[in-house]
Amino acid sequence: MTGADTCGSEHCITCGDDGVPMQVLRIDRVRGLALCEDENGTRATVEIALIEAVEPRDMLLVHAGTALTRLETPA
Amino acid sequence: MKFVDEFRDAELGRAVAMEILSLVESGRHYKLMEVCGGHTHSIYKYGIDDLLPANVELVHGPGCPVCVIPMGRVDDGIAVAHTDGVIFTCFGDMMRVPGSDGSLLDAKAAGADIRMVYSPLDALRIARQNPEREVVFFAIGFETTAPSTALTLKRARAEHLKNFSVMCSHVTIVPPLKALLESPDLRLDGFIGPGHVSTVVGARPFHFIPADYGKPVVIAGFEPLDILQAIEMILRQLEGGRCEVENQYKRVVPYEGNLRALEVMAEVFELRPHFEWRGLGFISHSGLKLSDAYADLDAEVRFSVPGVRVADPKACQCGEVLKGVIKPWECKVFGTACTPERPIGTCMVSSEGACAAYYNFGRFAREREVV
Numbered sequence: 001m002t003g004a005d006t007c008g009s010e011h012c013i014t015c016g017d018d019g020v021p022m023q024v025l026r027i028d029r030v031r032g033l034a035l036c037e038d039e040n041g042t043r044a045t046v047e048i049a050l051i052e053a054v055e056p057r058d059m060l061l062v063h064a065g066t067a068l069t070r071l072e073t074p075a
Numbered sequence: 076m077k078f079v080d081e082f083r084d085a086e087l088g089r090a091v092a093m094e095i096l097s098l099v100e101s102g103r104h105y106k107l108m109e110v111c112g113g114h115t116h117s118i119y120k121y122g123i124d125d126l127l128p129a130n131v132e133l134v135h136g137p138g139c140p141v142c143v144i145p146m147g148r149v150d151d152g153i154a155v156a157h158t159d160g161v162i163f164t165c166f167g168d169m170m171r172v173p174g175s176d177g178s179l180l181d182a183k184a185a186g187a188d189i190r191m192v193y194s195p196l197d198a199l200r201i202a203r204q205n206p207e208r209e210v211v212f213f214a215i216g217f218e219t220t221a222p223s224t225a226l227t228l229k230r231a232r233a234e235h236l237k238n239f240s241v242m243c244s245h246v247t248i249v250p251p252l253k254a255l256l257e258s259p260d261l262r263l264d265g266f267i268g269p270g271h272v273s274t275v276v277g278a279r280p281f282h283f284i285p286a287d288y289g290k291p292v293v294i295a296g297f298e299p300l301d302i303l304q305a306i307e308m309i310l311r312q313l314e315g316g317r318c319e320v321e322n323q324y325k326r327v328v329p330y331e332g333n334l335r336a337l338e339v340m341a342e343v344f345e346l347r348p349h350f351e352w353r354g355l356g357f358i359s360h361s362g363l364k365l366s367d368a369y370a371d372l373d374a375e376v377r378f379s380v381p382g383v384r385v386a387d388p389k390a391c392q393c394g395e396v397l398k399g400v401i402k403p404w405e406c407k408v409f410g411t412a413c414t415p416e417r418p419i420g421t422c423m424v425s426s427e428g429a430c431a432a433y434y435n436f437g438r439f440a441r442e443r444e445v446v
Contacts, residue, residue: 018113019219019271019297019327047196047226050335061274061327064166064216065194066223068274068336069327 019061021071022046024054034067036060082298083121091303092126098310105131106262107309108399110252111269112139113297115429119436121299131306134261134399135429137251138269140216141168142397142421142428143352146385148244149174152213155242155378156187162205164198165213167191171424175385195227195241202231202239211374213242218275221245221363222336225343228365228372242374243364245344248272249280250361251352256288260400265309267302268294270324275340277332278320285318296324343369353387353421354394393420396429403430410434 022036022044034054036046047066048054060067099105109115115135118124124133137143149172156163156179163179170180170191183189188208192198195212202210214224224241231239248269255261268281273294281292291312295305305323312318322328343366350362365373374380387393391413392406403409403422413419415431422428426435 019274044193045196047194047223049226050222050333050339052335061271063271064220064223065196066226068219068222068271068333069329071327 019063019068022060022062022067024048024056024058024060027054027056034060036062036067038062082296082300084300088126088299088303091300091307094307095126095131095303095310096128098307098314099128099130100314103130105264105310105313106134106399107131107265107267107306108134108136108255108263109267109295109302110136110138110248111267111272111297112142112425112428113270114267114295114302115139115432116426117297117299117302119432122436123299123302126303127306131310134263135396135403135432136266136399137255137352137355137397138217138248138272139422139425139428140220140246141172141425142393143246143251143355144169144172144215144244144421145351145353146174146387147351147381147383149178150176150385151375151380151382152242153177153179153182153187154381155211155374156182156189158209158378160207160209161188161378162201162208162210163187163189163213164192164201164210165189166193166215168425169213169215171418172421173418173424195224196230199227199230199236199239202236203234206238208238209377210239211242211378212239213244215244215246217246217248217269217272218336218340219271221340221344222275222333225336225339228343228369229339231372232369240372240374240377241365242380243344245363246350246352247346247361247363248276249283250358251355252281252284254355254358255398256284256290258398261398263290263399264313265291265293267305267309268292268320270294270296270301270328273322273324273328273332275333275336278322278328278330279332281320285320289318291318292320294320294322294324294328296327342366351384352397354397388419391420393422393430396420396422403433406430 026035059071198212293305293308344363346360347362349357395401422430
């Protein structure tokens, strides 16, 4: 997605069935949210209710602001 | 980057392409459907079809949620967006989808307060920040996106937010696949299964395809090597006379899917008896609405929604493209009256739509050697 009001030439969130690998930086366990960062350094607040026992440094696959699955954590 | 770079290795890609070449039977035509719009985008972006023998044809499926939204549904959204006091939020994907009298972007230009969000959580934040306004989120997408909407509704309920509601146009993946498999004008040899939908639903829902229709399915990731390997796995099944669901995308897709996501979806949504798909018509039990327990957060209950069915423009052949009956460039208006800048049909709107993907990346497709 671009920051513009319309789709750019890259993936759209829903039509692309987009999944972005993001690393967990901080966790707010009370609110069930995590601050995550993608490969470009872009940070986002991510809903983590669907993933069990998320920890900092975990890699998550994020779609539309929600983590759908945990990816293998880098060594 | 890990999970990405290793799946874009050109040398490995050529090696898999050679494997594919060795598996195809001379004189036989293979028609494989990639279900997901993300796969369509990758196929064109990386020129994957140029690596395939000419008798392996990729057919683009209905897996772009924007592309399957009918015009009447866009009109409904615009009607709600024009309601006094409403802030209408949606993913950017939806903004340019044409309704019968313009798009949401046109409605925004005409004064409606329509805002693009990246996540339903953003819509919820707008609702918190604007307690005097009604904030509506236009929810689209397959099972990949539906859990995000469901969790947002649960948050809205927990926070007792009274000014937030959802106009639900979520759809499910299995019914349109059944409709396609029943279609007499489409003969397919196998399916490249949707990767991220499967992180939620798992592999089990696709077993009816080999069991009832005798076609192989390989759930695949979105990098070029993922797609090439999935094609190779399908061809290997066909060569060996096998027919099953295989998972090429095991690094992301667990066999059972995400049970928490399925639970939250079951709590918040229920199936609509029918839902209209562009080009495919009404399909039973293919769309989601909010369950009775969440009816107070349903924008279609809270606001007056016209709900008028609008026929697609006659010149537009999105239906045939979505069913894989014609290729994008075979549509009468492709690249002339219908372009990504001024789309007539929804397949030209999203960059994952077959027409836009082909327009952007594949207009100069080369003739391929026939095996």
